[in-house]
Amino acid sequence: MLNMGAVLVLLIGVTDGVKTFCNATQPYITTQCFGSLGGTVEVHLPAQSSQNDTYALKKNNVLIAKPSAIITDTRYSFNVSTGIFTIKDVKRSDNGTYSMVIHNVGGIEIANVTWFLSIQGLVPIIAGSLSAMALLLIVALGIYCAKKKSKSSKDTTEAEEVTYADISVLQQQGQQREQRESEVEYGQVKVAPGLRQTLETKLDDCVLSAPKDEESCKHSE
Known part of the structure; x- marks a missing residue:
């Protein structure tokens, strides 16, 4: 063989x-x-x-x-x-x-x-040697491109992870801001009925009081 x-x-x-x-x-x-x-x-x-x-x-x-x-x-x-x-x-x-x-x-x-x-003759041998060198060059170029592609993919993945982290932080900050606004609105709603109840109580006292106190009720209003 x-x-x-x-x-x-x-x-x-x-x-x-x-x-x-x-x-x-x-x-x-x-x-x-x-x-x-x-x-x-x-x-x-x-x-x-x-x-x-x-x-x-x-x-x-x-x-x-x-x-x-x-x-x-x-x-x-x-x-x-x-x-x-x-x-x-x-x-x-x-x-x-x-x-x-x-x-x-x-x-x-x-x-x-x-x-x-x-x-x-010498020419075929040199030609064969050049062909072998060209093959080695192609292999080396392929390895270089593969490593470069791997590095680019890694950089893209890291960039995506950073972007996702930034979005998560922004979402968390937005949720905290919405929560604070809700608490403020809830506090305003909670205080308003108390004030209304106080005014209504004073008005009822004036209505049920004797006519002699009518002037004082007006002054209190």
């Missing part, structure tokens, strides 16, 4: 040309790797867990490196301790399917990886 997700990370150098990296440590799958003409490719492979382990590195099923053999192509190098396979001054003939198998001292297979190396 071709694994397009474990592709490479590109680093463009000024003097050393283009260096590409590929992670091919996942077993039993074919990892897609890329390289540019004249550049350098570093393929990360499983490292040996013991000095007694043996490995066999092949290109298109042809052995190109093993512990007891010297690599004839000087452009190739393999670091056993780090598991990094390097190809310098990449040529178009470096296209192909590569594989590495590691066995322990008992002859048991402990690693088996495969990768396909595709050599391109």
Whole structure:
């Protein structure tokens, strides 16, 4: 199965040309790797867990490196301790399917990886790199917009809460004012009958009094 997700990370150098990296440590799958003409490719492979382990590195099923053999192509190098396979001054003939198998001292297979190396001109690689950068920019912009929208929503909620609190205070003040006005009106209504009763009492006393007191009643009125 071709694994397009474990592709490479590109680093463009000024003097050393283009260096590409590929992670091919996942077993039993074919990892897609890329390289540019004249550049350098570093393929990360499983490292040996013991000095007694043996490995066999092949290109298109042809052995190109093993512990007891010297690599004839000087452009190739393999670091056993780090598991990094390097190809310098990449040529178009470096296209192909590569594989590495590691066995322990008992002859048991402990690693088996495969990768396909595709050599391109520099333009497609740069285009792919720019596309990745554009995707990252879109993701970053989306995160920024989401945070800004969340902050705006929070500010709106806080403003609504403040407005509601102001309205509640105004309503409470209005109710208190209405209550005071009602108490004043009630007090006026309560006092008025008392005054009316006093006047009526005086008038009745004058009517029932003797005629001799009529003049005094008039004066009292």
